[in-house]
Amino acid sequence: MKKVNKNDVEGSSPDGTNGVVFRQLVAEDLGAPNFYMRAFDVAPGGNTPKHSHDWEHEVYVLKGSGKIVLDNGEERISEGDAIFVSPNELHQFVNDSPSELSMICVIPKPGREM
Amino acid sequence: MKKVNKNDVEGSSPDGTNGVVFRQLVAEDLGAPNFYMRAFDVAPGGNTPKHSHDWEHEVYVLKGSGKIVLDNGEERISEGDAIFVSPNELHQFVNDSPSELSMICVIPKPGREM
Numbered sequence: 001m002k003k004v005n006k007n008d009v010e011g012s013s014p015d016g017t018n019g020v021v022f023r024q025l026v027a028e029d030l031g032a033p034n035f036y037m038r039a040f041d042v043a044p045g046g047n048t049p050k051h052s053h054d055w056e057h058e059v060y061v062l063k064g065s066g067k068i069v070l071d072n073g074e075e076r077i078s079e080g081d082a083i084f085v086s087p088n089e090l091h092q093f094v095n096d097s098p099s100e101l102s103m104i105c106v107i108p109k110p111g112r113e114m
Numbered sequence: 115m116k117k118v119n120k121n122d123v124e125g126s127s128p129d130g131t132n133g134v135v136f137r138q139l140v141a142e143d144l145g146a147p148n149f150y151m152r153a154f155d156v157a158p159g160g161n162t163p164k165h166s167h168d169w170e171h172e173v174y175v176l177k178g179s180g181k182i183v184l185d186n187g188e189e190r191i192s193e194g195d196a197i198f199v200s201p202n203e204l205h206q207f208v209n210d211s212p213s214e215l216s217m218i219c220v221i222p223k224p225g226r227e228m
């Protein structure tokens with residue numbers, strides 16, 4: 001067993017994000033063989049890039065609210081929502097609320113054949 | 115994209131648990147191809163079974179505190195902790211606090227060769 005607290009992980013702001021702090025929580029360093037758990041904190045007015053890729057997301061909204069923008073519209077998201085984004089589906093997370101939007105996002109291990 | 119709110123998912127209490135409400139969040143019904151996201155709420159005094167299995171857990175503590183009991187001891191866990199439990203590692207989650215312990219737990223899709 002290995003553990004790390006989100007507050008002890010240094011954050012970064014990936015290219016294409018705006019007002020986002022990204023943290024790897026469970027990945028190579030903890031020995032994860034199949035999928036990685038990451039955290040995204042999106043400030044009010046912030047967003048992730050509008051993009052698609054050939055792997056899925058499984059997201060859990062820890063706190064706050066906002067929207068997910070899709071190819072064919074958008075949907076509100078809020079605390080307690082579990083969200084599945086399919087491989088190759090266009091998506092963007094936007095915080096249009098006055099409070100921080102915090103999410104967990106799980107992805108397949110990069111480079112793994114899945 | 116598909117989503118479900120934790121509060122809208124009917125809970126169950128799996129065999130071997132005590133004071134636990136379990137919910138599948140992202141699984142077959144949302145089309146997840148590789149890994150499943152589930153929620154566990156453990157009441158004060160409650161616990162999951164002390165067991166091991168040949169797949170990993172990736173856990174995030176949403177709120178509360180408690181401990182994880184391992185083969186060689188135990189460790190405190192609390193809100194914001196991300197926990198990696200290796201395949202075949204003995205483990206048990208115990209809520210020895212006066213408040214609910216809530217966690218997300220991600221596992222490989224059952225039956226998938228990983």
